[in-house]
Amino acid sequence: MSSRIVVMNDEMASKIAAGEVVERPASIVKELVENALDANADDIRVELFGGGKAAIKVMDNGDGMDREDAVLAFQRYATSKIKTFEDIYAIYSFGFRGEALPSIASISKIEMLTRRRTSQSGTRIIVEAGQIKNVIDAGCPVGTSVTVTDIFSLTPVRQKFLKKDTTEQAHCVDVVFRSALAHPNVSITVSANGKEMFSVLKTLDHEERIALIYGSAMMKQFINVETRNDAVKLWGMISKPSLTRSNTKGILYFVNGRYVRDSLIHNAIMTSYRRLIEMKRFPSVILFLHVPPSMIDINVHPAKTEIRFKNPGEIREMIINAFSAVLADDSMPSGQAINRHDDDVPSVSENYQAGVRESLRRYTLFSGNKQLYYKRTDADPEEAHRIDEMFAVKEKDETGFKASLFSSLVYMTTIDGTYLVFQDSNGLVIIDQHAAHERVFYEKLKKSSYLKKSPRQELMLPEIIDLTPTQFLLMMSNVNIFRDMGFDLHQYGDNTVILKSVPSDMPLTGGTSLIHDMIFEIESTGKSSSIEEIREKILVMAACKSAVKAHHRLSTGEIKKLLKELDSVPNVSTCPHGRPVFIRIETEDLEKLFRRK
Amino acid sequence: MEFNVERGTFLEAVQKTLGIVERKSTMPILNNVLIKTGDGQITVVATDREVGLVAHYNATVVEEGGITIAARKLFEMIREIQGDSINLKKLENNWVTITCGKIKYRLPGISVDEFPEVSDGDDIGFSKIKSGLLREMITKTYFAISTDEMRASLNGVYLKIDRGWIEMVATDGHRLSVVKMKLEDDVVPDFGSEGIIIPRKGVGEIRKLLEDDDEYVQVGIQQGVCILKKNNTILRVSLIDSDYPDYEKVIPTERGIDVTLNKDEMLHSLKRMGVISSERFSGVKIQLTDHKMVLSSINPDVGEAQDELTVDYSGKDLEMGYNVKYLIEAIDVIGERDISFEMRESHGPGIIRSFGNDSYKCIIMPLRL
Numbered sequence: 001m002s003s004r005i006v007v008m009n010d011e012m013a014s015k016i017a018a019g020e021v022v023e024r025p026a027s028i029v030k031e032l033v034e035n036a037l038d039a040n041a042d043d044i045r046v047e048l049f050g051g052g053k054a055a056i057k058v059m060d061n062g063d064g065m066d067r068e069d070a071v072l073a074f075q076r077y078a079t080s081k082i083k084t085f086e087d088i089y090a091i092y093s094f095g096f097r098g099e100a101l102p103s104i105a106s107i108s109k110i111e112m113l114t115r116r117r118t119s120q121s122g123t124r125i126i127v128e129a130g131q132i133k134n135v136i137d138a139g140c141p142v143g144t145s146v147t148v149t150d151i152f153s154l155t156p157v158r159q160k161f162l163k164k165d166t167t168e169q170a171h172c173v174d175v176v177f178r179s180a181l182a183h184p185n186v187s188i189t190v191s192a193n194g195k196e197m198f199s200v201l202k203t204l205d206h207e208e209r210i211a212l213i214y215g216s217a218m219m220k221q222f223i224n225v226e227t228r229n230d231a232v233k234l235w236g237m238i239s240k241p242s243l244t245r246s247n248t249k250g251i252l253y254f255v256n257g258r259y260v261r262d263s264l265i266h267n268a269i270m271t272s273y274r275r276l277i278e279m280k281r282f283p284s285v286i287l288f289l290h291v292p293p294s295m296i297d298i299n300v301h302p303a304k305t306e307i308r309f310k311n312p313g314e315i316r317e318m319i320i321n322a323f324s325a326v327l328a329d330d331s332m333p334s335g336q337a338i339n340r341h342d343d344d345v346p347s348v349s350e351n352y353q354a355g356v357r358e359s360l361r362r363y364t365l366f367s368g369n370k371q372l373y374y375k376r377t378d379a380d381p382e383e384a385h386r387i388d389e390m391f392a393v394k395e396k397d398e399t400g401f402k403a404s405l406f407s408s409l410v411y412m413t414t415i416d417g418t419y420l421v422f423q424d425s426n427g428l429v430i431i432d433q434h435a436a437h438e439r440v441f442y443e444k445l446k447k448s449s450y451l452k453k454s455p456r457q458e459l460m461l462p463e464i465i466d467l468t469p470t471q472f473l474l475m476m477s478n479v480n481i482f483r484d485m486g487f488d489l490h491q492y493g494d495n496t497v498i499l500k501s502v503p504s505d506m507p508l509t510g511g512t513s514l515i516h517d518m519i520f521e522i523e524s525t526g527k528s529s530s531i532e533e534i535r536e537k538i539l540v541m542a543a544c545k546s547a548v549k550a551h552h553r554l555s556t557g558e559i560k561k562l563l564k565e566l567d568s569v570p571n572v573s574t575c576p577h578g579r580p581v582f583i584r585i586e587t588e589d590l591e592k593l594f595r596r597k
Numbered sequence: 598m599e600f601n602v603e604r605g606t607f608l609e610a611v612q613k614t615l616g617i618v619e620r621k622s623t624m625p626i627l628n629n630v631l632i633k634t635g636d637g638q639i640t641v642v643a644t645d646r647e648v649g650l651v652a653h654y655n656a657t658v659v660e661e662g663g664i665t666i667a668a669r670k671l672f673e674m675i676r677e678i679q680g681d682s683i684n685l686k687k688l689e690n691n692w693v694t695i696t697c698g699k700i701k702y703r704l705p706g707i708s709v710d711e712f713p714e715v716s717d718g719d720d721i722g723f724s725k726i727k728s729g730l731l732r733e734m735i736t737k738t739y740f741a742i743s744t745d746e747m748r749a750s751l752n753g754v755y756l757k758i759d760r761g762w763i764e765m766v767a768t769d770g771h772r773l774s775v776v777k778m779k780l781e782d783d784v785v786p787d788f789g790s791e792g793i794i795i796p797r798k799g800v801g802e803i804r805k806l807l808e809d810d811d812e813y814v815q816v817g818i819q820q821g822v823c824i825l826k827k828n829n830t831i832l833r834v835s836l837i838d839s840d841y842p843d844y845e846k847v848i849p850t851e852r853g854i855d856v857t858l859n860k861d862e863m864l865h866s867l868k869r870m871g872v873i874s875s876e877r878f879s880g881v882k883i884q885l886t887d888h889k890m891v892l893s894s895i896n897p898d899v900g901e902a903q904d905e906l907t908v909d910y911s912g913k914d915l916e917m918g919y920n921v922k923y924l925i926e927a928i929d930v931i932g933e934r935d936i937s938f939e940m941r942e943s944h945g946p947g948i949i950r951s952f953g954n955d956s957y958k959c960i961i962m963p964l965r966l
Contacts, residue, residue: 455880457920458944458962459770460847504879504920504964513747 022103024162025052025151026171031100032146033179036060037186037257041143042202044179046190051165052172053151061143064116067123071135073101073112074127106130107158108151114144129154173197177213178252178259181286184209210237210286222284227322231295232315234322236287238269241276241327241574243284250284255291258298260307265289268316272323275540276571278578289315328570406566411559418550420559427586433562434550435575440565442543442576445485445503456486456501463499463512464492471519472497485542487515514545540576598662598687600634604675604697606654607683611672613830614643616802617650618668626665631712632685633663643668644715648799649833651717662687663709671695674702717831721824723817724786726763728827729810734765734776735800737957740926742797743769750839754800757792766844772923772961773844786816794841795823799834806832848960849948853941854915856890856908857952860936864928866904870894871921873902880964881921885940886914894921915940918966919947927959 022028029046036044039062049055065073104110105127115122124138128150152159162168169192176190180200189199203209211219221243225236239250253265265287273283297308309315409422409429420436422429467475472495475482482489486503499515518541548554554562566572566581575581591597611630619627631642639656643649664687675683680697687693687706695702735754743751748770755766764777795803806827807814815826818836825832870881870892878896888910893903917940927949928936935952949959 455878455918456965457771458946458965460768460773460946460960460962461770461842461844463770501965 022107023158024171025056025168026175028052028056028104028108028148028151029058029172030175030179031104032056032058032148033176035100035146036062036144037179037183039063039144042185043187044189046172046176046188047194048169048172048190048192048197051167051169051192053159053162053165053168055147055149056151056172057145057147059143059145061141064119064143065114065123066116066119067135067137070112070114070123070125071132074105074110074125074130074132075102102130104148107155108153109149111147111149112144113138113140115140115142117142178254180213181206181209181252182254182257182259182288206235206286206288207237223326225287225322225326227318229314229318231292232318233290234287234318235290236285238287238323238326239284241273241283241571241578242580244277244281245284246281248282251282253285253287253289255289255296255298255307256293257288258307259305260298261305262307264309264312264316265319268319269323272320272327275576276327276574276578278574281578287319291315406563406572407560409563411556414553416551417553420554420562427584427588427590429582429584431562431566431582432550432575432580433552433554434547435577435579435581436562436566437547438543438575438577439572439581440562440569441547442539443569443571445539445542455504456488457504458501459499465489465497465499465512465515467495467497467519469495471495475515475519482515485539489515514542517541517545543576598634598664599659599685600639600656601659601682601684602639602654602656604678604681604683606656608672608675610639610641610652610654611668611675613652613805614641614650614668615672616798616805617643617645617648619645626707626711626713628667628669629665629707629712630668630671631663631665631709631715633709634658634661640717642712642715642717644713644833645798646713647796647835648802649715650802650830651715651833652830654829659686664691664693664706665709665712666693666704666706670704674704715833721817721819722787723815723824723826725813725815726786727781727810728807728812728814730763730778730780731814732804732807732810734763734778735804735807737776737930737959738765738767738774739797739800739804740930741767741769741772741774741959742800743767744797745769749837750794750841753794753796753837755792755794755841755844756788758786758788766841768842768844771920772927772959773847774927774957774959775844775848776957778956786818788818792841793818793823794837794839795834796837799823799832802832803834806830847946848958849941849946853939853945853948854885854910854912855937855939856885856910858890858906858908858936858938860928860931860934860951862906863936863938864925866892866906867921867925867928869904870902871925873899874921875899879920879922880918880966881924882916882918882966883940884914884916885910885912887911915942917947918964919961920964923961924949927961931957 022031025048029048029052033044033046036058039060041060041062043061045057045059047055047057047059049057101110106129109129110125110127112125112127113122114125121137122140124134124136124140125132126134152162173190173192176188177198180186180188180198184203184206187200187202190197200209200212203212207224210222214222219237221240222237223240225234225238227234236253248266251266251269253260253262253269255262269283269285269287277283291309295310297310298306405424409424412421412423414420414433415430418433420431420433422431475489475497476491479489486501487499488501489497489499492498497515499512548558572581588597614630618630627645631640633640633642634656635653635658637655637658638653639658641650641652641654674695678695678697678700680700682697684696685693686696688703691706691708693704693706695704738754742753745751751768751770753767757764758780761780762777763780764775766773766775768774803825806825812827817824817826821836821838823834823836825834867881871894873894873896874880875896875898878894878898880894882891882893882895884891884893885908888907890906890908890910891903892906893901895901931949931951933951933954937948937950937952939948939950941947944963944965947961947963949961950957
């Protein structure tokens with residue numbers, strides 16, 4: 001009987017293995033760009049043909065290789081980046097497994113031209129299906145240039161699963177875009193079918209690079225965040241709560257310059273924005289973490305987009321603390337973010353300035369007329385939509401209010417019993433009375449429960465509340481939070497609790513319905529919430545239930561009181577659900593609307 | 598349709614409907630008052646479908662008919678008219694003119710056909726209750742009616758009659774006010790063993806009806822509607838169809854620590870405390886020591902207040918907290934000179950009553966400060 005398990009031959013194994021690294025053209029671009037960066041290049045050009053499916057060419061001006069190395073580079077597990085196993089704990093380079101080139105080579109045809117700075121002539125290598133076909137001396141500039149063609153021609157299955165040219169191209173551009181963000185001191189250009197798609201000049205630092213890519217108008221919507229401890233350094237530009245988008249694509253974070261996707265970091269970011277932005281809206285975040293290599297494991301996923309931290313709690317806390325600190329400071333004057341690229345900056349040399357201006361004009365994602373550069377490609381409408389969405393921003397009003405500004409507003413009228421209209425010296429201010437009251441109430445409740453001093457009104461007829469078994473368990477495990485707030489709850493029977501007291505500042509709304517709503521909210525948003533989250537949810541619910549509703553006319557006295565209270569409240573720009581509390585229409589806006597300007 | 602009516606009568610007739618007609622209704626007809634002619638009189642009808650009012654007034658009818666007119670505007674027009682007699686006439690397409698001497702208003706009305714039916718000829722047994730008695734009971738309970746719409750049964754007063762005693766109760770879950778009085782007459786209204794719950798708005802309208810203390814009001818119940826008749830007016834109030842909570846079990850049976858106080862002294866002292874109270878800090882701390890009652894309030898946002906009353910008390914020290922508003926409202930409705938304030942240790946309920954009289958009790962749950 002012949003054995004049914006056979007060892008695969010190398011060729012077959014390599015094709016399968018390559019799949020882990022080389023999934024689509026964008027993976028090739030990623031590996032090649034990373035190689036270029038590892039080779040200390042400061043000028044990288046990427047050329048895509050047929051969306052990266054037909055051919056990819058990556059040129060750099062890096063260290064290059066001599067003939068011997070160039071040949072070795074195509075052998076699996078050949079790498080210049082680590083030499084002993086211990087080195088893996090000190091990786092600052094992108095590659096280290098020695099898999100990139102052989103993997104790419106196994107599924108395509110590669111032509112590599114490379115020359116070291118010290119060598120007279122360069123080397124040209126042609127590799128097909130993983131086999132070196134030709135190695136000759138050739139004249140070429142310093143650095144390495146890799147041309148990949150016949151991509152996936154040997155793995156027809158994978159080729160079948162590739163998306164349309166435009167989709168694959170967008171993925172490739174994304175890769176370059178992210179590399180550009182992470183490496184400010186490298187000039188990066190990407191073109192598709194000979195047309196320039198994206199290009200950035202060398203810049204001094206991240207801040208400048210971000211400004212160059214995003215544009216100065218967008219920069220005004222960003223806040224700088226920076227912190228460090230003994231080992232970890234954190235730096236980033238994060239959007240103000242007033243700027244949100246419908247997806248997470250604006251959230252980019254890099255660990256040691258490497259773009260990663262990590263639920264821990266993502267979760268920490270979203271936690272920081274919780275209660276500041278609406279549900280299902282997301283901030284824009286560009287975050288760089290510098291962590292000693294010994295504290296992370298990047299060898300989790302072949303594409304190295306996942307990461308493990310040795311001390312996840314510390315990282316999470318660091319992000320939340322740093323973000324919360326800058327986000328809470330809502331009175332931060334707008335426009336404080338860098339305007340370094342404004343035309344009137346004298347310290348920058350003319351030449352450089354002109355270059356920046358040109359780059360801005362051509363590549364800024366958010367120029368004045370909101371023309372997105374992606375639209376210049378021949379992308380089909382569906383794809384264009386996807387990209388538009390990716391960069392779509394939702395701008396809300398600036399929160400340039402300073403203390404005691406609300407109470408100085410002059411009340412004009414109420415629209416639809418909901419929107420209070422005010423006038424001040426700069427124009428109109430419209431306040432959503434429910435959202436405003438909700439925020440005020442939320443802050444009050446937060447204070448009262450944090451101080452645990454809310455007086456408790458004993459109930460004459462204790463309310464008996466029936467719960468589902470799940471709700472009951474949830475209730476009993478959180479009963480102390482409710483008690484702190486003034487809801488004196490006790491077990492009464494199977495799946496039943498009895499409510500004996502309510503917070504004294506709670507208007508006379510039914511305790512039962514309030515408890516029901518709160519427990520339902522906790523239940524539907526997940527049981528694993530931390531104590532703080534549950535407490536916050538309860539507060540938000542309670543605030544919402546207690547706040548004055550829309551279509552309820554407020555007296556002038558009540559409006560005055562509301563304004564006064566708004567002045568004393570932090571995070572005034574949004575209600576606890578993240579909806580805006582007020583919007584401003586400045587005189588200038590009106591003039592624009594009436595085409596006077 | 599056309600009639601002449603004395604201005605003062607008409608003004609009063611329309612004014613009485615203002616509490617009932619809706620201010621902003623999705624049904625415009627409910628903003629209107631119905632006026633129809635009868636034998637030497639006009640009938641004015643208003644309803645919000647929960648509370649209905651039918652009243653008859655003397656008038657000189659020129660031509661029979663009926664019309665509905667926006668109540669609030671009609672009231673303002675009559676109010677601004679100077680003169681003794683007003684002529685109201687329906688024209689084509691439901692337009693109406695209101696004339697008084699040289700003054701003339703012309704306004705559109707809505708056809709009577711669209712107005713909800715409000716019955717005025719009920720063939721049921723009525724019993725009479727003294728107006729003053731019913732009004733006093735309402736005054737002493739009205740403030741404790743709950744505003745929590747989630748608990749419908751508490752949005753009104755509970756009324757029951759048992760062996761010649763009439764009892765009215767209101768509670769919002771924090772305090773409970775109960776008045777029990779002896780009926781004079783042998784024939785008493787039958788509210789059934791379950792009693793009835795009259796909604797807040799209806800209670801308010803009933804109170805307006807009970808102006809004269811010594812007059813009697815006829816009361817009857819029919820199909821979930823409480824009907825009150827007085828002189829020329831019939832008020833129909835749809836009752837809340839719900840079970841009233843078993844309030845009797847929250848009224849303590851054994852006596853707590855009782856102190857007698859001068860009503861005005863105590864009320865003024867509480868109002869002094871109330872000055873610094875707010876939504877969040879509404880409490881007053883009451884400390885009983887030897888012959889002394891110390892009242893104090895602390896509001897971190899406003900400040901502090903303290904007052905002291907001399908009381909005839911020599912028991913052990915006691916310290917309790919209450920919502921100052923609840924105490925004020927409970928004491929304010931008492932007519933007698935002295936009140937009794939009964940407190941309990943370990944967060945048991947407090948009771949306010951007039952001294953030596955158990956007819957009115959307001960049970961107030963304490964506040965844990």
